[in-house]
Amino acid sequence: MQTPEFADAGDALVVRRVKALDIMTEKSAKPHTLTSFAVVDGTNITYPVDPDDSPSS
Numbered sequence: 001m002q003t004p005e006f007a008d009a010g011d012a013l014v015v016r017r018v019k020a021l022d023i024m025t026e027k028s029a030k031p032h033t034l035t036s037f038a039v040v041d042g043t044n045i046t047y048p049v050d051p052d053d054s055p056s057s
Contacts, residue, residue, distance in 0.1 A: 011038050015034070
């Protein structure tokens with residue numbers, strides 16, 4: 001389960017071009033992908049209160 005706090009940290013690493021992994025189990029990890037509704041401006045990330053309000057890509 002991914003908590004918002006860890007999503008924020010993973011997103012911060014991704015926008016800075018640092019490899020981040022989401023640890024799924026003791027033996028499994030996958031590359032972190034930017035949260036779908038994150039709004040990125042340089043290295044600043046914001047999350048709309050309503051994810052449906054995020055700009056379309």
